[in-house]
Amino acid sequence: MLGLDLMAAPASAIPSDSDVAFEELYRSSRDDVFAFVAGMLRDQVAAEDVTATAFERAYRRSSSFDGRRGSRRAWLFGIARNAALDELRRRKRVTELTTEPVDEGIGPDEGAEVALRRAVLREAMAGLTDAERELVGLRFFAGLTIREVAAVISTSERAAAMRVHRTIEKLREACDGAA
Amino acid sequence: MALRDLWRRQRDDGPIPDEVQAQTEAVDAILRGATAPEGMEDLDDLVRDLRADRPAPDQGFATELDEWASEGFARGGRPGEEKRQLAARGAGGLSMRRLAPAGALAATVLVTAVAVSQMGDGTDEALDDGGVVTEEVPAATEDASPAADAVGSASSPAESAGQLDRGAEREGPPVFAVVVVKVPSSDVHSTRAEVIAVARRLGGRPASATQLKAGASSPLELVVPAGRVGAAVSDIREVGADSNVELPREVTPADAAELTISVRIVAK
Numbered sequence: 001m002l003g004l005d006l007m008a009a010p011a012s013a014i015p016s017d018s019d020v021a022f023e024e025l026y027r028s029s030r031d032d033v034f035a036f037v038a039g040m041l042r043d044q045v046a047a048e049d050v051t052a053t054a055f056e057r058a059y060r061r062s063s064s065f066d067g068r069r070g071s072r073r074a075w076l077f078g079i080a081r082n083a084a085l086d087e088l089r090r091r092k093r094v095t096e097l098t099t100e101p102v103d104e105g106i107g108p109d110e111g112a113e114v115a116l117r118r119a120v121l122r123e124a125m126a127g128l129t130d131a132e133r134e135l136v137g138l139r140f141f142a143g144l145t146i147r148e149v150a151a152v153i154s155t156s157e158r159a160a161a162m163r164v165h166r167t168i169e170k171l172r173e174a175c176d177g178a179a
Numbered sequence: 180m181a182l183r184d185l186w187r188r189q190r191d192d193g194p195i196p197d198e199v200q201a202q203t204e205a206v207d208a209i210l211r212g213a214t215a216p217e218g219m220e221d222l223d224d225l226v227r228d229l230r231a232d233r234p235a236p237d238q239g240f241a242t243e244l245d246e247w248a249s250e251g252f253a254r255g256g257r258p259g260e261e262k263r264q265l266a267a268r269g270a271g272g273l274s275m276r277r278l279a280p281a282g283a284l285a286a287t288v289l290v291t292a293v294a295v296s297q298m299g300d301g302t303d304e305a306l307d308d309g310g311v312v313t314e315e316v317p318a319a320t321e322d323a324s325p326a327a328d329a330v331g332s333a334s335s336p337a338e339s340a341g342q343l344d345r346g347a348e349r350e351g352p353p354v355f356a357v358v359v360v361k362v363p364s365s366d367v368h369s370t371r372a373e374v375i376a377v378a379r380r381l382g383g384r385p386a387s388a389t390q391l392k393a394g395a396s397s398p399l400e401l402v403v404p405a406g407r408v409g410a411a412v413s414d415i416r417e418v419g420a421d422s423n424v425e426l427p428r429e430v431t432p433a434d435a436a437e438l439t440i441s442v443r444i445v446a447k
Contacts, residue, residue, distance in 0.1 A: 026248055031236060038234035048240045048259045055244070056252045114228075121228050140226060141233040143210050146203050158195050165199040168206075171225065 022062050025072050026055060032142040033080045039137035040084045040130070050087050054080035070151035077138060077152045088130070117175075124174035132167045139164050358415050360422040364446035374442055377415050378403045400439075415442055 033054055038047035058079050065075050128136065138149045150160035195203070205219045206226055215223035236244075243258030250256050362370045375385060383403030403411050416422040 030241065030244065034236040035233040038236075044234075044237070045259065047234065048236065048244075051236070052244060052247065052258055055248065056257075059248075059252050117224065118228050118232060121225070122232065125232075136229065139206070140210075140229040145207065158193060161195045161199050161203050164206075165202055168202065168222070168225065172221070175225070 018062055021072060022059060025058075025076055029073060029076055029142075030055075033076065035141035036077065036137040037080055037084045039141050040081075040134055041087060046087055050080070050083045053083045057083065071148055074144065074148040074151035077142060077144065077148070081134070081138075081152055120175050121171065124171045127174055128167065128170065131163075132170065135160075135164050135167050136171075358422060358440060358442045359445055360416065360442065361445045361447045367444055367446050370444050374415055374444070375401060378411065383411070411440060415440070 030051075034047060034051045037050045037054070038044065041047050041050065054076070058076050061079070065072055069075070125133070125136070134153070135149065138144045138152055139146075144152065146161045146164065147157055149164065150157045153160065155163075201216075202219075202222065205215050205222055209215050209223055209226040210230075215226075240258055247253070247256045247258055360370060360374070378384070378401035383401050386400030386402050
């Protein structure tokens with residue numbers, strides 16, 4: 001167990017519902033937030049920094065969470081998205097950092113067919129726009145529902161579903177074209 | 180303009196097309212671990228492949244983040260400070276800015292070239308311990324920042340150029356960084372041993388090239404896991420109280436399975 005003591009409260013204090021909720025959120029979302037952010041930034045070090053920033057901000061703003069506006073998970077990913085966008089803007093403003101592609105190492109358990117298919121998919125991913133890559137990160141890397149995706153990117157469920165659909169079709173076409 | 184906005188609002192508030200809805204539900208099912216409905220097998224492959232390739236956090240970072248969280252995200256306990264400093268110093272691009280997706284082969288880093296230097300009369304002097312050679316590193320060279328300069332003051336110009344020229348002549352992995360550690364002359368040999376120990380502690384080992392070139396002014400090469408390159412540089416720097424890191428101008432190839440860190444131990 002992680003044993004979070006997020007409020008740094010005296011040992012005798014009873015954690016509030018908010019503390020417990022945040023701890024659960026942290027536990028269930030840590031790797032998902034990193035995966036989403038890393039997918040956007042394609043930069044290991046920056047992804048770690050932004051992930052840490054996102055959780056810190058979320059923790060400090062946990063009292064601002066309003067359940068009527070969406071799930072706690074969508075709220076967290078909205079914070080992570082803003083932090084990642086800040087990082088992207090900072091990069092463009094400060095310097096043109098070279099963005100290295102995702103390490104395309106083939107897992108030891110991959111068969112030849114799967115390895116080839118995934119190599120093609122990675123190439124297709126490289127052809128996505130930043131906005132499309134963001135959708136892939138939210139939907140597939142982080143596993144958010146369409147409703148949550150819509151909340152994170154501030155659009156309607158229909159628009160979110162359509163955008164994800166178009167991104168999937170774009171990936172499919174790219175994969176089919178390369179096959 | 181207003182009409183367009185109205186049209187968009189009506190469109191966005193409308194029902195999701197059946198085809199899109201079916202695909203959405205299928206993706207939801209696959210993400211939950213179920214199989215895709217009949218006729219959507221390729222979607223099943225696509226989603227699973229995307230999931231398999233999703234970036235995963237480095238275990239060291241995850242542990243640090245957990246600890247920071249357990250401290251209530253206290254000021255000063257932020258994880259990854261060393262990595263950020265290294266990244267900031269290598270604004271042209273660092274190999275650490277690579278994702279390590281789950282399932283990727285564990286790469287290794289080759290930690291190379293403990294070219295030990297100390298003040299002398301300008302000629303290299305081979306010592307009896309593995310050919311450790313010492314020479315002075317002029318302050319001006321130290322201040323010249325670019326890694327080429329730092330290595331350029333190593334014992335052999337040809338070797339030094341080779342260390343930084345990732346593509347030409349030198350065998351082995353490309354150079355990741357040059358670490359200069361300054362220690363009292365009496366500590367040169369023990370420091371060398373400590374540097375090797377650092378690599379071993381991180382799962383590394385001396386590379387064969389090191390043993391082949393065990394003569395005077397020869398580099399010492401060590402292999403450590405790539406995922407621990409930040410820790411390797413950090414720990415090597417901590418071996419001496421006075422150290423700095425130089426980063427080569429060239430971007431480390433993203434597909435490099437191994438990388439080289441050049442460590443110079445300089446006698447103060």
